[in-house]
Amino acid sequence: MKKIAILSLILCSTCLFASNVIEKKTMRYLKSVHTPNYNNENYIINPILPKCDKKYWKIKDNKVVEMTKAEKNIKDKEIAAVGILESITIDTDTQTNVTTEAK
Secondary structure (H helix, E strand, O other): OHHHHHHHHHHHHHHHHEEEEEEOOOOOEEEEEEHHHOOOOOEEEOOOOOOOOHHHEEEEOOEEEEOOHHHHHHHHHHHHHHHHHHHOOOOHHHHHHHHHHHO
8 A cells, every 4th residue: 555655646746747838038848847947937837829830929928829910921921031041052153253352
């Protein structure tokens, strides 16, 4: 009987200290973490997540909420702009010529 009580205590304490958290600055979502390692100042513990794509999450009043339609449009434009910048390549000859001309 003592073994069952000890096992129950261990399992219960594990449940009490395992949470999901989201880091407020980076929106990084961590699952099943040791809760005492995360403070409320930098993390939201056990957040209720909106049912939308993670890219449309924002923090408002210490809660994770879905962006408005206008905010989503802005986010989509930002992502598209980054995609365009990532697709631009510079020919190595162009780099050499620019360096040569600068000297």
